[in-house]
Amino acid sequence: MVKAVVLGAAGGIGQPLSLLCKMSPLIDVLSLFDVVNSPGVATDLSHIATKAHVEGFVAAKGDFKGEQQETEDAKKAALTGADIVIIPAGVPRKPGMTRDDLFKINAGIVKDLITAVAKYSPKAFILVISNPVNSTVPIAAEVLKEAGVFDPQRLFGVTTLDVVRAENFVADLLGQKDSSKFNIPVVGGHSGNTIVPLFSQTQPPVDFPADKLDGLVHRVQFGGDEVVKAKDGAGSATLSMAYAGFRFAEAVLKAAKGEKGIVEPTFVYLPGVEGGDAIAKATGTDYFAVPVELGPNGAAKAINIISKANDYEKKLLDEAIKALKTNIDAGVNFIQKPSK
Ligand SMILES: NC(=O)c1ccc[n+]([C@@H]2O[C@H](COP(=O)([O-])OP(=O)(O)OC[C@H]3O[C@@H](n4cnc5c(N)ncnc54)[C@H](O)[C@@H]3O)[C@@H](O)[C@H]2O)c1
Ligand SMILES: O=C(O)C[C@H](O)C(=O)O
Numbered sequence: 456m457v458k459a460v461v462l463g464a465a466g467g468i469g470q471p472l473s474l475l476c477k478m479s480p481l482i483d484v485l486s487l488f489d490v491v492n493s494p495g496v497a498t499d500l501s502h503i504a505t506k507a508h509v510e511g512f513v514a515a516k517g518d519f520k521g522e523q524q525e526t527e528d529a530k531k532a533a534l535t536g537a538d539i540v541i542i543p544a545g546v547p548r549k550p551g552m553t554r555d556d557l558f559k560i561n562a563g564i565v566k567d568l569i570t571a572v573a574k575y576s577p578k579a580f581i582l583v584i585s586n587p588v589n590s591t592v593p594i595a596a597e598v599l600k601e602a603g604v605f606d607p608q609r610l611f612g613v614t615t616l617d618v619v620r621a622e623n624f625v626a627d628l629l630g631q632k633d634s635s636k637f638n639i640p641v642v643g644g645h646s647g648n649t650i651v652p653l654f655s656q657t658q659p660p661v662d663f664p665a666d667k668l669d670g671l672v673h674r675v676q677f678g679g680d681e682v683v684k685a686k687d688g689a690g691s692a693t694l695s696m697a698y699a700g701f702r703f704a705e706a707v708l709k710a711a712k713g714e715k716g717i718v719e720p721t722f723v724y725l726p727g728v729e730g731g732d733a734i735a736k737a738t739g740t741d742y743f744a745v746p747v748e749l750g751p752n753g754a755a756k757a758i759n760i761i762s763k764a765n766d767y768e769k770k771l772l773d774e775a776i777k778a779l780k781t782n783i784d785a786g787v788n789f790i791q792k793p794s795k
Pocket of ligand 1: 490557587613
């Protein structure tokens, strides 16, 4: 029996992601939690005739003592027995904002939700979508460490949308309809210049002249801004993110069931994953998105693809690492050195 939980299930990402989970033959129980509207989303989904049984849990409206208990009970009921917890809870960007501008609100939301995960489903795979991923994943790790239940193989920052974009933009540029035949590793983090597509490692190989390459790299790094601008104040990527989040969740679940050879780039705590130490040493950071081979216990092996980067990509990596370190420190310090 596989139980999947979506925290932030009533949101722009949460709803289509929950729909995709409801369609999946890999999921038996789908549990939805949000601070608003999740029972409605759950009831709506429960009318679809597919395998997963759907349950909805919502936080209490207020924050008085009795209501705090009600919210805690809802989290407990949603999370108990979970095999995989997917977290798109939090505020999205508006035009003119960076992902780091979301830290102020989302850091606290992620801290709060991971505290509940640590209590009620400490062995679940945890997939963090909430931005800024470069900081929310270290926050999650620190909360889990403090609770004594941190398993680095089971904590993932979801960077799949960057891979999806890279594959799609390359296909676009080559005038090809089917982007699914491309495999493009995107490494680093998930914001602006911390996103580093390694086009030199594309399978099947592709080759672009320098002027085209600059534009392509920029489009992958700032693909999120393209959507924020087009939505004009109504949020950021939701549908493509639901697709990407589900693609990654499905990969984790398939590998957990024993399927071999599944590799997806994801933002992980390197020292806790086989092969990660060498990458941490090369980058000088403990967290980095790299292609990870998934297995029954989650992240089985970090693949050191960055050692194959060409000179152009090495420059991108240097810039990414500088920015990433600041983001990671902000996340770690949020838990270790909270301001009074
Ligand atoms: N990792 C990625 O590639 C990626 C891509 C797109 C968006 N995002 C991020 O995902 C997050 C969600 O985006 P969205 O467009 O779905 O936003 P949204 O505002 O539409 O939905 C967020 C949901 O989270 C809920 N929520 C807020 N606080 C909560 C809490 N404490 N517990 C449970 N639920 C809570 C809200 O009620 C809302 O339903 C944003 O931070 C966004 O930046 C990440
Ligand atoms: O751009 C955003 O703020 C949302 C997300 O991180 C994205 O890449 O689309």
